[in-house]
Amino acid sequence: MRLLLRFMLSGCVMTIVAPALAQPAQPPPAAPAPVDKTKVAKQYVNAGLAAQSTGDYDTAITFYQKAYDLVPHPDLIFDMAQAHRLAGRIDKALALYAKYLTDAPNGAQAPTARDLVAEIEARRAEAVRKADEARKADAARKADATRKADEARKAEADRKADEARRAEEAQRAQQVAATRPEGSATPSQQPGQPEQAPGHDLRLYGAVAGGAGVATLAVGIGFGIHARSLSNELSRPGATYSKAKVDAGNRANTIAVVGIVGGVAMMATGATLYWLGYTRDQRSEHLTLAPMMSDHLAGLVVSGRWP
Numbered sequence: 496m497r498l499l500l501r502f503m504l505s506g507c508v509m510t511i512v513a514p515a516l517a518q519p520a521q522p523p524p525a526a527p528a529p530v531d532k533t534k535v536a537k538q539y540v541n542a543g544l545a546a547q548s549t550g551d552y553d554t555a556i557t558f559y560q561k562a563y564d565l566v567p568h569p570d571l572i573f574d575m576a577q578a579h580r581l582a583g584r585i586d587k588a589l590a591l592y593a594k595y596l597t598d599a600p601n602g603a604q605a606p607t608a609r610d611l612v613a614e615i616e617a618r619r620a621e622a623v624r625k626a627d628e629a630r631k632a633d634a635a636r637k638a639d640a641t642r643k644a645d646e647a648r649k650a651e652a653d654r655k656a657d658e659a660r661r662a663e664e665a666q667r668a669q670q671v672a673a674t675r676p677e678g679s680a681t682p683s684q685q686p687g688q689p690e691q692a693p694g695h696d697l698r699l700y701g702a703v704a705g706g707a708g709v710a711t712l713a714v715g716i717g718f719g720i721h722a723r724s725l726s727n728e729l730s731r732p733g734a735t736y737s738k739a740k741v742d743a744g745n746r747a748n749t750i751a752v753v754g755i756v757g758g759v760a761m762m763a764t765g766a767t768l769y770w771l772g773y774t775r776d777q778r779s780e781h782l783t784l785a786p787m788m789s790d791h792l793a794g795l796v797v798s799g800r801w802p
Contacts, residue, residue: 536561552581552582570604572594572595573592588615699772700768703765711758714750714754714758715752718754719748722748725743725747
């Protein structure tokens with residue numbers, strides 16, 4: 496029985512092993528063909544350029560990065576910088592331009608990269624300048640508005656204070672008038688003080704204007720004499736030309752004309768004011784006309800002062 500069992504087990508083993516031994520040996524799998532990184536990178540670059548031409552800058556940057564990971568050529572850094580610049584990411588573009596110029600200072604795109612960096616920096620400086628000017632202009636507008644508001648408040652406060660002062664003076668004058676007996680002198684006209692003539696102020700102004708006109712006329716005449724003296728000095732035979740003297744003579748002549756004309760005008764104004772004041776004083780004493788008739792005469796009697 497045991498021998499039979501061994502025979503059966505041996506048969507099973509032979510049945511299992513025999514087909515395996517009958518099969519031919521399989522060759523090992525072949526190694527994959529090497530990848531041409533340059534060719535694949537070029538395909539990525541072409542795809543990136545196509546995406547960039549349609550305005551899809553993020554996709555273009557992704558393809559450029561894939562190409563750079565395969566073949567780290569500096570021109571790919573420049574391409575990524577261009578895409579970032581066109582997408583409006585200026586800071587990232589500047590960083591990539593700087594890296595490109597560091598890696599390939601004499602590269603084919605180096606002059607373009609330098610020009611773009613200079614242009615971007617100039618634009619940023621101009622933007623900063625304009626922002627600073629706008630800030631200063633806004634601060635100036637605010638300061639001017641604040642000043643005008645302060646002036647308006649001060650003017651309004653002064654107006655109210657002036658109105659209050661006038662109202663107080665009027666009330667005080669009414670109180671004084673109410674307590675003063677009838678027929679008494681007003682504060683501006685004290686007993687024993689002569690009443691001021693109506694034309695007193697005009698005559699005073701006329702005298703002042705006339706005096707100022709005389710002084711101005713004298714100054715004009717003095718400068719006229721000085722100008723004439725300089726002219727005679729330069730007109731002498733053999734006299735040396737002097738631009739300083741010519742300019743001084745012209746200035747003196749101008750001052751002389753202004754002084755003489757102004758002095759005469761001021762004197763005329765002063766005389767007019769004085770005459771108006773004088774006539775106002777004289778007219779305060781009215782003329783009186785009265786008819787006169789007799790057996791031999793008929794006429795008018797005039798009484799009073801003639802202006």
